[in-house]
Amino acid sequence: MxxxxxxxxxxxxxxxxxxxxxxxxxxxxxxxxxxxxxxxxxxxxxxxxxxxxxxxxxxxxxxIPEPKPLELKAENIELDVVYEDRDVIVVNKPSGMVVHPAAGHENGTLVNALLYHCNDLSGINGVERPGIVHRIDKDTSGLLMVAKNDRAHESLVAQLMEKSVERKYIAVVHGSIAHEYGTIDAPIGRDTKDRQRMAVVDEGRDAVTHFRVLEHFPEFTLVECTLETGRTHQIRVHMRYINHPLAGDPKYGPRKTLDLNGQALHAKSLGFEHPATGKWLKFEVEPPEDFTEMIQYLKNRS
Incomplete structure (x- = not known):
C-alpha cells in the first residue's frame, strides 16, 4: 500500500x-x-x-515492502539490570536503544540483549517480542519491566489493563506551565493528517496523563508525568496538545529547541505487584548524564 x-x-x-x-x-x-x-x-x-x-x-x-521474517539473535550487549528473579526483570534502558527488533532495527535491541542475558522469556508476544510487556520509545531512557514466563506476563499485562502499575517520567517541555498540577484526559489515535504520527482525536483510545511542575526555567519547564494509560507516544502527544511539547522531540516538537538526540524524557519510577508473590515492588533510577547536564545548563541560564 x-x-x-x-x-x-x-x-x-x-x-x-x-x-x-x-x-x-x-x-x-x-x-x-x-x-x-x-x-x-x-x-x-x-x-x-x-x-x-x-x-x-x-x-x-x-x-513499504513486506517485512522479511526476523531471525532473532542473542547479542552480548551490556544491560543495566535493576532487579531480576525467576519471574521478572526490570532494566534501565538507555536512550537510543530500540526495545524489540523490527524492520530496520534487526540488531542491537533490548530483546537481543535479553536473549543473551537469559533464555527464559515469556512467549506470549510472539517470536519477535519475547518477554516484552510494555515499551518505551527508542530515544526515551529509563525503567522497563520484562516477563520471564507466561504466567508473569499475563499478570503484568492485567495490572497494566487495571491501571495499577505506577509509571512516572520526568520531561523537559517548552514554555512555562502556568499550573503546578494538571491532568490531561484526551483520546489518542493516528493523526488524520499525518499517519506517521499520533494525535488527540475524537475516535482515539482513552488516554490520561497527570503532571506536576518540578522546576521552571527560562522558556522551559521540568515536569513529572504519571501515566494512567499507556498509549503510543502518550506523554509526547499530550504535552504537545497543551502547547508544551517536549524539548528535542523531532516528531512533535518545534524545530528551534535544545540540542538533544531525541526527546527529553526519562522513565524514572516503576511500581507493580510481583506476579508470583503479590509483593509491591517499586524502583527508581536517576536520568542519564546528558539529561542531568541539560538540566544544569538550564539552571545556569537562569
Missing amino acids: NEQYQAKDTDQSKRVDKLLADIIEDASRSQVQGWLKENLVLVNDEVVKSNYKIQEGDTVTWT
Whole structure:
C-alpha cells in the first residue's frame, strides 16, 4: 500500500531520506536509503536519490515492502539490570536503544540483549517480542519491566489493563506551565493528517496523563508525568496538545529547541505487584548524564 506526504515549508531543503526517517515510525535512515535504491520512494512521481532536497509542496510517495521474517539473535550487549528473579526483570534502558527488533532495527535491541542475558522469556508476544510487556520509545531512557514466563506476563499485562502499575517520567517541555498540577484526559489515535504520527482525536483510545511542575526555567519547564494509560507516544502527544511539547522531540516538537538526540524524557519510577508473590515492588533510577547536564545548563541560564 502506498503512503503519501505533502512537504511543508518546515521541510524545505531537508534531504528526502532524513525526512522519511523522521516521519515514518521505526524506520531508520539506512532503511529509507535502501527503499530509494529500490525505487520504492518517489517525489512528484519521479525517482530520486537519497540526497534529493525537499521543496515545499513536494508530494513524497513510498511503498513499504513486506517485512522479511526476523531471525532473532542473542547479542552480548551490556544491560543495566535493576532487579531480576525467576519471574521478572526490570532494566534501565538507555536512550537510543530500540526495545524489540523490527524492520530496520534487526540488531542491537533490548530483546537481543535479553536473549543473551537469559533464555527464559515469556512467549506470549510472539517470536519477535519475547518477554516484552510494555515499551518505551527508542530515544526515551529509563525503567522497563520484562516477563520471564507466561504466567508473569499475563499478570503484568492485567495490572497494566487495571491501571495499577505506577509509571512516572520526568520531561523537559517548552514554555512555562502556568499550573503546578494538571491532568490531561484526551483520546489518542493516528493523526488524520499525518499517519506517521499520533494525535488527540475524537475516535482515539482513552488516554490520561497527570503532571506536576518540578522546576521552571527560562522558556522551559521540568515536569513529572504519571501515566494512567499507556498509549503510543502518550506523554509526547499530550504535552504537545497543551502547547508544551517536549524539548528535542523531532516528531512533535518545534524545530528551534535544545540540542538533544531525541526527546527529553526519562522513565524514572516503576511500581507493580510481583506476579508470583503479590509483593509491591517499586524502583527508581536517576536520568542519564546528558539529561542531568541539560538540566544544569538550564539552571545556569537562569
